[in-house]
Amino acid sequence: MQPGRIVFIAAALCGVVCAVPARADTIKVEIKNLVNTPATVNAKVGDTIVWTNKDVLQHTATATDKTFDVLLPPGKTGSTVVTKAGTFDYFCKFHPNMKGKVIVTP
Amino acid sequence: MRISVYVALAALCLSPLPALAQSAKPTDPQIAHIAYTAGQLDIDAAKQALKKSKNKEVRAFADDMVKDHSAVNKQALALLTKLKVKPEDNPTSQALTKQAAAKRAELAKLSGKAFDKAYVDNEVAFHKTVNNALETQLIPSASNAELKSLLQTGLKIFQGHEQHAEHVDAELK
Numbered sequence: 390m391q392p393g394r395i396v397f398i399a400a401a402l403c404g405v406v407c408a409v410p411a412r413a414d415t416i417k418v419e420i421k422n423l424v425n426t427p428a429t430v431n432a433k434v435g436d437t438i439v440w441t442n443k444d445v446l447q448h449t450a451t452a453t454d455k456t457f458d459v460l461l462p463p464g465k466t467g468s469t470v471v472t473k474a475g476t477f478d479y480f481c482k483f484h485p486n487m488k489g490k491v492i493v494t495p
Numbered sequence: 496m497r498i499s500v501y502v503a504l505a506a507l508c509l510s511p512l513p514a515l516a517q518s519a520k521p522t523d524p525q526i527a528h529i530a531y532t533a534g535q536l537d538i539d540a541a542k543q544a545l546k547k548s549k550n551k552e553v554r555a556f557a558d559d560m561v562k563d564h565s566a567v568n569k570q571a572l573a574l575l576t577k578l579k580v581k582p583e584d585n586p587t588s589q590a591l592t593k594q595a596a597a598k599r600a601e602l603a604k605l606s607g608k609a610f611d612k613a614y615v616d617n618e619v620a621f622h623k624t625v626n627n628a629l630e631t632q633l634i635p636s637a638s639n640a641e642l643k644s645l646l647q648t649g650l651k652i653f654q655g656h657e658q659h660a661e662h663v664d665a666e667l668k
Contacts, residue, residue: 423651445566446652447559463566483559484655485662 413470415439418489420448420461423481425489432471432493439468449482450489458482520636524583527575529633530646532588533625534564534571536595540621543599544614553611556618556663560656567649574645595621608667615664622657626650 413435419426421443432438440450442461450459450467456477459467471477471493481487521529541560548554575582598617605613629650637643 422648423655445570446563481655483563483659484652485658486651486655 413437415468417441418450420444420487423448423484423487425450425487428488429490429492432491434471434474434493434495436493437468437470438491439466441466447483448487450479451482452477452479452491521585521587521633522583523637523639523642524580525585525587526633526637526646527571527580527642528582528584528588529591529628530649531568531571531582532591534568536591537618537621538564538568540595540599540602540614540618543602544610547602547606547610548614549607550611550667552663552666553615556615556659559659560618563652563656567652571645571649574641578639578641580639580642612664612667615660615667618660619657619664622653622660626653626657629653 414433415437416430416432416439418430418438418440420440423444423446425440430438438450440448440459440461442448442463442465445463447463448461450457450461450469452458454477456473456475457469457471457479459469461467471491474493474495477491477493479489479491538561541557541564544553544557545561548557602610602613602617629646634643634646634650637646
């Protein structure tokens, strides 16, 4: 391989690496009286979603396609790092009438 | 035979809360007693299930019923203490208790899958009955705003339980 070509590949690789956001964000969702607020959150791949459960009941944030399943004991927080793009509807396993949505963009 | 027993029991559970339908608007102390009693009866039912069932989903559901209803009743007692409301026994609470005792005796005779199915079916029916009573009678009749608000949160929780029970029921089929 010619030196020029290596430089080109290195530059291309850097382009890929540098395109990834420097810092992942933390997105917060609060649960109170069986309501996820905000009900819909927007995230980028690599972001962390943190749920804070302010109820005296145990909840979960369980994606309908099982992408994530976070147990949320009363008064505690739980989190997941979103690793793929898509729209993820989630619910509470114990109270399936509690719903929310995470929209993940690349 | 078994089916007819289920149908009869379901009919019994789905009938309006006894006594309430005919009587005048329940008072706050009576409403508090009915809601607390319903929670306690569901805890008792769950404890029986935890003793008898070996099904993972059924046990997880029963465990959640014990936790949720205990937490809600604890909140209810705290509120009643704060409001200086003393829960007052009444015919509706007594009828609910009597029905639940009959159901527990019925379930005690069953085991294995038959028990699981009967327990979960009754949980769906029991929550439906209580939710209907909360929506149409207890919440509209509650005069204290904090009590009303607690009942409204309770309704959301119990509607969740009803759906959860329906999911477990579907798994058992």
